[in-house]
Amino acid sequence: MTYTPDIQAFCCHYTSQQTVAEGREGMREEGMPANVTLNRLVCTGKLQVSTLLKAFEEGADGVYVVGCPADQCHNVKGSQRAAKRVNAIKKALAELAVEPERIEMFHLERGFHPEFIEAAQVMNKRISALGPCPFKGETP
Amino acid sequence: MIIAERKPINEILGMVRDAEKILVLGCRGCVTVCSAGGDREVEILASLIRLGMQKQGKKVETVEGSLVRQCDKEYIDEIDQWTGQYDAIVSMACGVGVNFIANLRPTVKVYPGVNTSFLGGSADQGVWTEQCAGCGNCVLHLTGGLCPVARCAKSLMNGPCGGSVNGRCEIHQDVECIWQSIHDRLGRIGNADAMHTIAPIRDWSTAGHGGPRKVLRDDLTV
Numbered sequence: 001m002t003y004t005p006d007i008q009a010f011c012c013h014y015t016s017q018q019t020v021a022e023g024r025e026g027m028r029e030e031g032m033p034a035n036v037t038l039n040r041l042v043c044t045g046k047l048q049v050s051t052l053l054k055a056f057e058e059g060a061d062g063v064y065v066v067g068c069p070a071d072q073c074h075n076v077k078g079s080q081r082a083a084k085r086v087n088a089i090k091k092a093l094a095e096l097a098v099e100p101e102r103i104e105m106f107h108l109e110r111g112f113h114p115e116f117i118e119a120a121q122v123m124n125k126r127i128s129a130l131g132p133c134p135f136k137g138e139t140p
Numbered sequence: 141m142i143i144a145e146r147k148p149i150n151e152i153l154g155m156v157r158d159a160e161k162i163l164v165l166g167c168r169g170c171v172t173v174c175s176a177g178g179d180r181e182v183e184i185l186a187s188l189i190r191l192g193m194q195k196q197g198k199k200v201e202t203v204e205g206s207l208v209r210q211c212d213k214e215y216i217d218e219i220d221q222w223t224g225q226y227d228a229i230v231s232m233a234c235g236v237g238v239n240f241i242a243n244l245r246p247t248v249k250v251y252p253g254v255n256t257s258f259l260g261g262s263a264d265q266g267v268w269t270e271q272c273a274g275c276g277n278c279v280l281h282l283t284g285g286l287c288p289v290a291r292c293a294k295s296l297m298n299g300p301c302g303g304s305v306n307g308r309c310e311i312h313q314d315v316e317c318i319w320q321s322i323h324d325r326l327g328r329i330g331n332a333d334a335m336h337t338i339a340p341i342r343d344w345s346t347a348g349h350g351g352p353r354k355v356l357r358d359d360l361t362v
């Protein structure tokens with residue numbers, strides 16, 4: 001059976017700006033996997049733990065967050081807060097015996113195009129190897 | 141305020157394993173302030189319960205709500221708005237809230253979503269420390285405002301003990317020796333002599349050693 005993971009990316013305006021400017025087709029040509037959905041935010045510091053959990057509830061196999069470098073966030077500590085929340089979810093996933101690496105935080109320079117695409121590819125490779133998310137149901 | 145922490149999710153899943161409809165009930169009092177059981181934490185726990193159940197192949201519905209406080213009779217009555225929508229409640233209030241629901245709703249299944257930890261304050265963002273043990277007979281006027289009951293590892297009334305080293309407690313070097321701090325503070329506020337007063341053997345009956353405690357204010361009961 002072929003499996004294409006559903007990957008949800010949450011990224012701030014600044015880190016995704018240049019990539020998104022390429023448009024959908026442009027991004028594909030650059031190697032952006034089609035199964036990665038971009039959710040853009042003003043700042044990753046705005047992301048709530050519940051929003052990330054909801055992505056898993058809605059069927060994501062993997063979730064990742066892209067924010068500014070920890071010490072250079074446009075909103076000072078936004079990406080540091082996001083990283084802490086991602087960590088909190090890693091712990092919760094581990095508690096539920098689900099691979100914590102299904103969620104990841106990336107800190108990228110603003111507008112750096114190849115690295116942004118690379119993060120998507122890294123996650124696509126990782127989540128493809130892990131297989132479907134166990135939240136999609138196991139027989140009891 | 142009362143400081144609490146969410147229980148491990150698997151422990152909570154074990155409590156509600158037979159429930160199909162769960163009311164996750166927060167409290168807007170202490171546990172909101174210490175980020176353990178307010179609206180935001182209710183949302184997170186409800187999501188984790190659904191995910192955990194989903195993983196086990198079980199179906200569950202969650203209802204999310206919160207009360208102004210769970211330690212007052214009149215607010216507990218507000219639970220009735222969800223009657224018929226749940227077969228178990230996970231309360232995210234402190235243990236008082238869980239007890240109050242159990243006292244006042246005799247047939248409702250209610251489970252604790254948090255571990256009630258201590259009476260404390262916010263020392264820093266995301267850090268809470270114990271300050272008072274609710275002993276029922278406060279001695280802070282004798283100890284420079286620093287509590288030996290809650291903050292001395294041995295609850296000594298005449299400290300420090302021989303394990304005090306450079307202001308640190310012998311149980312761990314991260315722990316302040318509160319008796320050293322009491323000594324230093326009494327000196328700073330011109331009350332160093334108070335250290336020479338020997339505290340008598342303490343009557344702990346006010347501290348719960350005489351069974352559950354009760355405060356009755358006759359002027360308020362009409």
Ligand code: SF4
Pocket residue numbers: 142167168169170171208209210211233234235236237
């Ligand atoms: S139920 Fe507990 S947490 Fe809620 S306000 Fe009362 S004492 Fe505080």
Ligand code: SF4
Pocket residue numbers: 271272273274275276277278279280287288289290
């Ligand atoms: S002496 Fe008793 S009431 Fe006073 S702060 Fe310490 S534990 Fe609390």
